[in-house]
Amino acid sequence: MKTIIMAGGSGSRLWPSSRSLYPKQFLAIAEQDTMLQATLARVAGLSEEGSSVICNEEHRFIVAQQAQEMGANLDSIILEPVGRNTAPAIALAAFDALESAKGAAPLLLIMAADHVVNDVPPFHSAVAKARVQAQAGKLVTFGIVPETPHTGYGYIQRGVAIDGNTEDGAYTVSRFVEKPNADTAQSYLDEGDYYWNSGMFLFAA
Structure with a gap:
């Protein structure tokens, strides 16, 4: 398995702390480490094939520096000349993983660099x-x-x-829903079979 960390972003959501040249994933917001560093620490030891970071071209030196500061040995830094959102970024990572694979297509654990996970063992x-x-x-x-x-x-x-087994928490997906209005969101909460979409994935390259 290989971990793919998506660290692109325009830096518009937490302006003025977050800016286009220094978006939030490179800031220490929720803890002492930056969000990217916390993500790298969280996935340490999870992946036999190491970790790669996808970022905008202008952020490559920030990614390299922050990884070096914490002793994280990145397998690669994949540069996007232009941001095109999640699916193309994942496709780039999949092609890169397949090119460097020593055997069968590796599994890819895809995640964003700006998640906050307070309890790592359940993750x-x-x-x-x-x-x-x-x-x-x-x-x-x-x-x-x-x-x-x-x-x-x-x-x-x-x-x-899946297979009628509720113990391991694996279920089919009935549907994905885009950001709802307040009343619809409340109905999802009341129904009890809806989850927030984390934007994390795991599948073969």
């Missing part, structure tokens, strides 16, 4: 469970149990349990 446990499904040929996405009817997140509706 590692979720990845381990997802890995079993990805090895069986499934494309896995990670949902977050919602705490509020948040209108700024997309949602995933849970389908049936």
